[in-house]
Amino acid sequence: MAISLADYKRSIPLILCFIFGILYAFEWYVDIRVGDFSLSYYLEHDMLNYFNAMYSVAIGIGAINIFRIHYRRFTRRRKYWEYSLLVLILIPVMAVISVFGGRWAIDPKGVVVPRWVYDSLAPTWNFLYWNIMSLISQTMFSLLGFFIISAGYRAFRARNIDSIILLISGILVVLGQAPINASVWPGFETIKNWLMDVPNVAGRRGILLGAAIGALAYGVRVIFWYERRPTLAGGE
Amino acid sequence: MSTWYERLENIDPRWIYLLVYIVIAIPIIIPLPSPLAITPYTRDAFEAVEKLPPGSLVVLSFDYSGANPELHPQAIAVLRHVVRRPLYIYIVGMWSDGPVMADQIWKVIDKTGYDPEDPTKLITKEYGKHIVNLGYLATTALIVGVYDTITKMMTIDFYGNSIDSLPLVKKFDGIKYASLVISFAAGSPGPATYLQYWATQNPNMKFVVGSPGVSAPGFMPYYEAGKLGEIGYVGVIISMRGAAEYETLLGEIGLTGAVAALNAQSAVHYLLVVVVILGNLGYYLRKYGGGGR
DSSP: OOOOOOOHHHHEEEHHHHHHHHHHHHHHHHOEEEEEHHHHHHHHHHHHHHHHHHHHHHHHHHHHHHHHHHHHHHHHTTTOOOOHHHHHHHHHHHHHHHHHHHHHHHHHSSSOOOHHHHHHHHHHHHIIIIIIHHHHHHHHHHHHHHHHHHHHHHHHOOSSHHHHHHHHHHHHHHHHHSTTHHHHHHHHHHHHHHHHHHHHHHHHHHHHHHHHHHHHHHHHHHEEEOOEEEEEEETT | OOOOHHHHHOOHHHHHHHHHHHHHHHHSSSSOOOOOOOHHHHHHHHHHHHOOTTEEEEEEEEOOOTTTHHHHHHHHHHHHHHHHHTTTEEEEETTTTHHHHHHHHHHSSOOEESSSTTSSSSSEEOOOEEEEEEOOOOOOHHHHHHHHOHHOOOSTTTOOOBBBGGHHHHHHHHHHGGEEEEEEEEEOOOOOHHHHIIIIOOOEEEEEEEEEEEHHHHHHHHHHHHHHTTOSSSSEHHHHHHHHHHHHHHTTTTTTTTTTGGGHHHHHHHHHHHHHHHHHHHHHHIIIIOOOO
């Protein structure tokens, strides 16, 4: 499908893709120097700041989007709206406390914002972060152990030759990684190390190389407008 | 009415959860000594620190949050090791919580170690002179920038001290002076970022990674490359067990609590094997022994 320059909503993203795609691909291989100016240095240092600024804005947009979704769910009393209400209360509360009293508060020394704001909010932030958020995260991580055992029991079935190989190698790695294996049979350790160092590395290298070549091909397609989905220029 | 082998194949997950709970709880309640074989991955990581000449600069990158119980014991053991040796230390983190985790360790850890300027002298390591927490490396530009010049990219350290006032920063104004970088990596961003931006600029800089058990296979191709002297990792500390091995090599048993958790970890590993075998036994008996589908 031809893209008309007059159709700026489609053409501008594609033109930007082309310019920056070429620039970044180019700087990786060739550095242009004019006096003190180095294109590679400029792209790696200064241009990256723009990328980081856009990235931060994207996080902000994500937060707004979450807020909108849960607001709609709450106002329409959809299933589990109570949790949405909690999200609606806690996002702004945590945001305000973090901005003024968190570890990375905007003005902890009280240059602009009065110092008492930081002093009064910091203990609350510490409590919310270390006594609630951190513990909830640790609990979630710990629960994974229960689910992994249960999922392993239900999913690991030796149904065909592929799954038999996977199952046996998985069991050998698990036994080899168990710290007590030194007193059960030291051979588990040797087998596990071999599985990790040889078949695992060979497979991983294949996947990494394949993914890298695929990413390169995809990048070329995006830069030269064969792939329009990232910019929605294909109209999807 | 289901047969016994059908029931074997369809055990209620709640029984499995109860079993997991029991096999973890008993070894923690009744601690017993646990033999431990040192893996080559941990030994290589330990040796990478041990072989550094006195006065070298080490960068520890805390790329995890409070939700990673496997990495924190590793970080405790390694930080204690680098403090004990006559080395200078920078702390950074690509995860915002990372430098906070480092601060928690620094507050309680034994700070005695050998003086980098006189390796025969035992001293108490001082913040600012021997170790600096540079804080959160929030952006790629910062990661790239601090490699060359820290003072150009940062104005304060993690504690709010002026970066220019710190003697260690005056001595090494750039990550490029580091001989070894150790990243405790829970996910992304992780040490691959350092390989991309730092290792490519300085082939002499060595890298070690501390990894959760589940991520370790992904680091192995880079470990194999690192062993050959290519860009990669010269050591990998894997999971809680790696922390226990490091603690054992360090000779400070009880430092991280990882050794005490080993029996629980072993028990749960064996439980996984047992339930997988039981599930398959039920599957095969149903399929071949009981007129299965």
